[in-house]
Amino acid sequence: MNCYRYTNLKPILFTFRRCPYAIRARLAIKVSGVDVDMFEVSLRNKPQAMLDCSPKGTVPVLKLPHGAPLEQSLDIMHWALRQHDPEQWLSPDPAVQQQVQELIQQNDGPFKGHLDRYKYAERFPEHPASYYRAQGAAVLAQLDARIALHGFLCGEKPGLADMAIFPFVRQFAHVDKEWFHASEYKSLRAWLDLLLESSLFNSVMQK
Ligand SMILES: N[C@@H](CCC(=O)N[C@@H](CS)C(=O)NCC(=O)O)C(=O)O
Structure with missing residues (x-):
């Protein structure tokens, strides 16, 4: 094109x-x-x-x-x-819309900051990578708790928050796959796997 x-x-x-x-x-x-x-x-x-x-x-x-x-x-x-x-990714419920917005703000703000420091820890030598990973993991723990409750971040089916956030969790997981797979965030791991295996995700990743 x-x-x-x-x-x-x-x-x-x-x-x-x-x-x-x-x-x-x-x-x-x-x-x-x-x-x-x-x-x-x-x-x-x-x-x-x-x-x-x-x-x-x-x-x-x-x-x-x-x-x-x-x-x-x-x-x-x-x-x-x-x-x-x-697929009704946008919720008509103002309370859910508010949650979605807060989750995305947390992702694009603090979580993205932790992700970049964890991923490029050599550029941030004040702390070891494990320090930045622990900061990001505190956010993962919150996401995991939400998913454990309902299956997805804001309910029982995927919505805007899931779709806006999982590409960043994917990057976080890729920094040290072994650590991520052994982590305690079982619901989050299953959620990520499900989204990564979806035909939707695979169709937008085709080369
Ligand atoms: N707030 C922007 C952020 C976009 C962004 O930072 N994209 C990165 C790539 S992941 C970029 O284009 N960086 C510029 C560069 O690497 O030159 C958005 O939501 O679209």
Whole structure:
């Protein structure tokens, strides 16, 4: 797909396969069935067409045929699900919406910070990796308790919070797979396995 094609009337998602923010955006686009062209970028050599529409240079970016681009993964999820939400990822219940928002804020804020320090511990030599891992694990423990109660983060079926958060838990698990598999977070591990084995996840990870 040529991202410079100015006649393109479909939205274009500038994406990066392994990026957890891009994964969550692709999951919502896929489940919604909204027709979007995907453009895989190299983060070392971002296409000018992407930078022209979003100078901040992060993925994902959704370039719309008309109107301002969407530069935040969560905005892209909401954009897709507002058009079609066949699996009811968006809850109509304001109390659940509030929980979802808090969980995602915790994920994108503190948890992402712990994840980056754990993953790139050599860049943060004030503490060993195990210190950052323990900080992240405190969040995993909370998620595990919620999943143990209902099966998913905010109820008995997957919703926005699960889909927005599991790509980050996947990264955390990948830092030291042995540690994660031996960890006490049994419900969280089963939840992650289920989502990783889903045809939805696998379809958005195809090369
Ligand atoms: N808040 C943004 C964060 C996106 C983000 O940080 N993406 C990373 C990749 S995972 C990125 O593009 N980093 C820029 C770079 O590596 O040059 C969102 O939710 O979309």
